[in-house]
Amino acid sequence: MSNQHPHNSYAPWLLVVGCVIFGMGSLIVKFVPVGGFAIAFWRLAVSMLVFWLLARFFGQRLPASKKARNMALLSGVFLGFDLALWHESIYAVGPGIATLLNSLQIFFLSALGFFWFGEKLGKLQTVSLLIAVSGVALIASPEFGHNQNAVWGFASGIVSGCMLALSMIFIRKTHEAGHAALFPMMMLVSAGGMAAMLLPSLLFDFDQLYPTTCRDIGLILVYGAVMQCFAWGLIAYAVPLLTLSMTGLLLLSEPVAALVIDYFLLNKPINPVQWAGAALTLFAIYLGSLKQKH
Incomplete structure (x- = not known):
């Protein structure tokens, strides 16, 4: 008999539903x-x-540890700036591109893990970062040609990913400081x-x-x-x-959903070069998620 947890069969669907609903929040921000x-x-x-x-x-x-409480509050500070800058990016370049840029947080997590926790970057993560940079360049080049807000949209979207990574780091530090x-x-x-x-x-x-x-x-x-x-x-x-590789793959449903909403519901022009860049960036994010658990 399989020793798989009975809820595991529902977990992929729950994750996809959660990501799609999360991504649909960009419509509320837009309107x-x-x-x-x-x-x-x-x-x-x-x-x-x-x-x-x-x-x-x-x-x-509430956590008994004062340090744990402070770490949770600090995580919220970064989460607040993550959300605000993501919203600004939505206004400037649309929900799809903004959510894709925010998803680059996985690379900021890797960088923070390297400098802060001494975690080594593998070849896979280095290659995925280079692919992501190429993908973002393909998305950005046409956008800069017709959107005067593109510079702010890309800057705020990328920085929002950094803020999200910092928020996650301080969630981790909250748990390290005491039970929460x-x-x-x-x-x-x-x-x-x-x-x-x-x-x-x-x-x-x-x-x-x-x-x-x-x-x-x-x-x-x-x-x-x-x-x-x-x-x-x-x-x-x-x-x-879920396994880490499955999680990384399914989490991509959030930026994919946002891109689909952007193109079909908000009628944002996304040309083939940008679609190719989006696919390349999504592939890079997936590769970046395939690191071993410690």
Whole structure:
């Protein structure tokens, strides 16, 4: 008899559903007239409330270690800037390219692992990085020719990936500092991000700070509760049940879904050179995920 966990057969589908729902959040960002920093603030505020309610319901307490609490809050600071810069990239170059650029976080994780934790880069990761650079160049070259916001869109998208990698690093440091139950930890992460986004929202998005219609309020509630809590929960549940190579492959469903949404629903022109660059970048991200677990 197979000793496979009975839930493992559902894990790939849960991961794909989580990624697709997560990627569909870019549609909300595109159509709700709230600034990129401000909508990150509201998303994290909604998720903080949801995680607080879940922590109370399940009787989970905050981490006992002060260092663990601080690490979780710091992770949230980087997550806040990740979301805000991803939103800015969506406005500039569209959900598909922005989400693809954000997915480059895997290479920042490898770099941080090398400099911070002494993890060695394998030949596969080095080759995948070179392929990714080539893919991004193919995507960028036509975009720069017709989109005056392309420079900011690519810069903010790539930096958002770096911010996401740093957020993940500090999640890891939270667990290293002491036991941290899921819901209180994510509440702290959301609180840290919300606090970090308050001043930038007031400085850069003062004219687009609040949702002004019931529809926009509802969409932001969906964005915080469904994309930040439900979709991320599906991803977090499924990842430990899958092999690393399968996880890397299925996580590509998020940028693929965003590209499809961008092309078919938002009518963004994506030429064959850019499609080839997207495919090359996705292949590189997949290769970059194939590193051995320690």
